[in-house]
Amino acid sequence: MDDRVDREFAREQAHLAATRAALARMRDTARHRVATGADVAGDRWTAETLGRMLRTHAKELAEEPDAPPYFGRLRFGVAAEAGEHAGQRYHLGRRHITDEAGHPLVIDWRAPVSRTFYRATARDHLGVAVRRRYGWSSAPPAPARLTGFEDEHLDRGEELGGGSRLVAAEIERPRIGPMRDIVATIQPEQDELVRADLDTSVCVQGAPGTGKTAVGLHRAAWLLYTHRRQLGRTGVLVIGPNPAFLRYVSAVLPALGEVDVDQRTLEDLLARHPIAATVVDDDAAAAVKHDIRMAGVLDRALYGRLRVTAEALTVPDGPYRWRLPAGAVAGLVAEIRRESPPYGIGRERLRSRVVGLLQRQAERRVELSGVAWARRVGRCAPVRDLLDRAWPAVRPEELLARLLGDPDGLAEAADGTLTADEQNAVRWTRPRGARTARWSAADLVLLDEVAGLIEHPPGYGHVIVDEAQDLSPMQCRALARRSVHGSLTVLGDLAQGTTPWAARSWPDQLTHLGRPTARVVPLTAGFRVPGAVLALANRLLGTLGVDVPPTRSVRSDGHLRVHHADDLDTGVLDAVRDALGYAGSVAVIGVDAAVTRLAGPLRAAGVPAAGVDEVDPSARVTLLPVTLAKGLEYDHVVLVEPADIVAAEARGPHRLYVALTRAVSRLDIVHHRPLPAALRG
Numbered sequence: 001m002d003d004r005v006d007r008e009f010a011r012e013q014a015h016l017a018a019t020r021a022a023l024a025r026m027r028d029t030a031r032h033r034v035a036t037g038a039d040v041a042g043d044r045w046t047a048e049t050l051g052r053m054l055r056t057h058a059k060e061l062a063e064e065p066d067a068p069p070y071f072g073r074l075r076f077g078v079a080a081e082a083g084e085h086a087g088q089r090y091h092l093g094r095r096h097i098t099d100e101a102g103h104p105l106v107i108d109w110r111a112p113v114s115r116t117f118y119r120a121t122a123r124d125h126l127g128v129a130v131r132r133r134y135g136w137s138s139a140p141p142a143p144a145r146l147t148g149f150e151d152e153h154l155d156r157g158e159e160l161g162g163g164s165r166l167v168a169a170e171i172e173r174p175r176i177g178p179m180r181d182i183v184a185t186i187q188p189e190q191d192e193l194v195r196a197d198l199d200t201s202v203c204v205q206g207a208p209g210t211g212k213t214a215v216g217l218h219r220a221a222w223l224l225y226t227h228r229r230q231l232g233r234t235g236v237l238v239i240g241p242n243p244a245f246l247r248y249v250s251a252v253l254p255a256l257g258e259v260d261v262d263q264r265t266l267e268d269l270l271a272r273h274p275i276a277a278t279v280v281d282d283d284a285a286a287a288v289k290h291d292i293r294m295a296g297v298l299d300r301a302l303y304g305r306l307r308v309t310a311e312a313l314t315v316p317d318g319p320y321r322w323r324l325p326a327g328a329v330a331g332l333v334a335e336i337r338r339e340s341p342p343y344g345i346g347r348e349r350l351r352s353r354v355v356g357l358l359q360r361q362a363e364r365r366v367e368l369s370g371v372a373w374a375r376r377v378g379r380c381a382p383v384r385d386l387l388d389r390a391w392p393a394v395r396p397e398e399l400l401a402r403l404l405g406d407p408d409g410l411a412e413a414a415d416g417t418l419t420a421d422e423q424n425a426v427r428w429t430r431p432r433g434a435r436t437a438r439w440s441a442a443d444l445v446l447l448d449e450v451a452g453l454i455e456h457p458p459g460y461g462h463v464i465v466d467e468a469q470d471l472s473p474m475q476c477r478a479l480a481r482r483s484v485h486g487s488l489t490v491l492g493d494l495a496q497g498t499t500p501w502a503a504r505s506w507p508d509q510l511t512h513l514g515r516p517t518a519r520v521v522p523l524t525a526g527f528r529v530p531g532a533v534l535a536l537a538n539r540l541l542g543t544l545g546v547d548v549p550p551t552r553s554v555r556s557d558g559h560l561r562v563h564h565a566d567d568l569d570t571g572v573l574d575a576v577r578d579a580l581g582y583a584g585s586v587a588v589i590g591v592d593a594a595v596t597r598l599a600g601p602l603r604a605a606g607v608p609a610a611g612v613d614e615v616d617p618s619a620r621v622t623l624l625p626v627t628l629a630k631g632l633e634y635d636h637v638v639l640v641e642p643a644d645i646v647a648a649e650a651r652g653p654h655r656l657y658v659a660l661t662r663a664v665s666r667l668d669i670v671h672h673r674p675l676p677a678a679l680r681g
């Protein structure tokens with residue numbers, strides 16, 4: 001028996017050597033092609049496209065050159081269910097690797113056959129006789145070493161499920177550096193989401209650490225692989241809550257071979273102007289500006305610019321004068337309004353219909369040179385003046401500056417929609433012109449709404465929105481506008497909503513996102529947070545006012561400790577010193593001011609600690625303001641004074657829930673004030 005295992009292991013070593021040699025050859029070829037690609041292409045456009053493609057390919061192959069080249073293997077049986085794969089073996093990895101003759105040594109995890117690896121069970125083995133998982137040890141820069149494998153004879157009814165040693169080790173591996181991909185251990189319910197069709201929009205409701213972000217990123221990679229041409233043209237957009245989060249997840253897609261996904265914050269996507277740091281809306285103003293009713297107010301303000309003109313139009317044309325009778329233009333405007341094109345297109349439509357009527361008149365009298373005549377008349381002063389009166393061109397900045405700066409204009413647009421108090425809340429006390437105006441973050445959302453009414457923005461083939469529960473209705477609309485012809489993956493957790501406008505129900509949020517009928521799929525297996533920590537965090541759930549399914553942790557390791565400290569700084573310092581005795585990353589999380597203040601005492605005690613935005617390789621400890629903690633994870637978390645986190649903001653309990661669920665292995669809570677009631681006892 002052992003002999004058989006040894007022989008099998010030797011065969012695996014030989015396959016590994018062949019795979020590494022093939023990968024090195026593919027990399028050399030890719031590099032060579034980058035160097036010569038531009039010379040072999042026939043024209044400049046082809047050269048550029050080819051060059052870009054080759055550079056991308058070379059870059060993909062250069063990612064993590066010494067990482068394990070595969071993670072699993074499928075051996076199909078010979079029964080009918082195996083179909084075309086009968087008797088075949090396939091190693092599965094992050095990308096295809098082929099030998100010199102073009103035979104596959106490793107199949108991409110996204111290929112259709114790989115689906116079987118994630119979905120096959122003992123009850124429904126989908127033709128698979130044996131599923132094999134590999135164990136690797138890696139100590140970069142040395143290449144990863146194959147340490148063993150684990151077989152499940154699915155055809156004999158054997159299945160390890162949660163008992164797989166390799167899967168458990170992979171899930172519980174300490175976190176160092178940026179987020180990693182999970183291709184080796186994607187779970188069936190996650191795989192179903194990852195491989196949902198391109199035209200399917202889906203919403204994933206998942207408690208902290210259930211793999212929402214991981215699912216979203218793997219879905220992006222799968223979609224790009226499966227619909228490369230279409231999405232190469234239309235693009236994939238990933239929206240994350242803040243730059244620290246985006247930095248944390250930014251390595252996943254390149255590691256999966258995808259270097260062309262647009263990963264941004266929503267603020268960045270809508271940044272027509274820099275946000276003025278000095279212009280911060282107070283709570284009342286922000287609440288109104290993010291309210292869905294603002295969509296109606298802006299629409300009314302914009303279309304309030306149309307003027308019904310009863311005048312006749314006269315256009316001199318050489319010896320002739322062409323005329324439109326009074327009322328004709330008003331009729332055209334009403335007709336175009338009924339067709340409801342974007343405002344900017346409406347203006348051009350009016351121009352061309354006016355010209356069309358004039359042209360019909362003219363054609364009865366003279367021979368016209370069609371297009372040139374129409375262009376000239378369309379730009380002539382009387383037509384231009386008429387358009388500027390009846391359907392004036394509008395810039396979003398100018399419209400919003402007038403709306404917020406002019407109480408009468410605001411009252412007119414908001415009458416019956418916003419109360420007088422709400423109008424007062426958003427009104428500028430010192431009116432400014434469009435050029436000198438300074439815009440707040442919420443103003444940029446409004447400007448985007450107006451810009452979207454004037455002209456549809458370019459869209460994406462697929463948009464993935466993380467932490468979607470935190471988006472306001474107006475922010476949702478900005479994303480809906482960019483995915484009109486594409487689909488959406490909406491990721492979030494109602495229990496982690498911390499903005500004043502955070503969603504309390506997915507159907508409402510999905511309606512704002514333009515996908516009212518998207519399926520809401522729960523994920524309930526927690527991969528990040530150890531059981532003991534999750535049990536504590538779950539105690540808060542009842543106080544958060546949302547209806548979400550409970551979660552169980554799949555982790556067997558980890559610890560939770562609660563320390564009462566007479567002196568908070570000393571308590572934190574002790575906990576941090578203890579944390580540094582373990583492998584992995586450490587974060588100190590507390591209200592923003594406390595975290596800033598703790599930098600001094602930690603430094604004085606000889607513990608280097610970096611801010612979340614600093615890159616300091618000597619610091620294993622990150623000082624993380626709780627408002628930036630969303631989506632991030634650390635091996636060891638020292639959570640400072642939960643009562644302060646609860647008291648700091650209206651949604652303090654939700655914020656505490658987020659903070660409690662950042663720890664991958666160990667959570668130390670250090671408090672001086674009494675713990676919030678839900679955490680006591």
Ligand SMILES: Nc1ncnc2c1ncn2[C@@H]1O[C@H](COP(=O)(O)OP(=O)(O)OP(=O)(O)O)[C@@H](O)[C@H]1O
Pocket residue numbers: 170171179180181182185186187190206207208209210211212213214215493496527528630631632633661
């Ligand atoms: N199938 C899996 N196998 C191994 N690790 C996994 C799996 N699914 C998720 N993880 C890991 O669990 C951790 C949490 O995943 P992720 O950040 O995607 O969760 P999340 O639901 O987005 O959490 P949050 O709500 O806190 O943002 C990550 O380290 C991720 O790599």
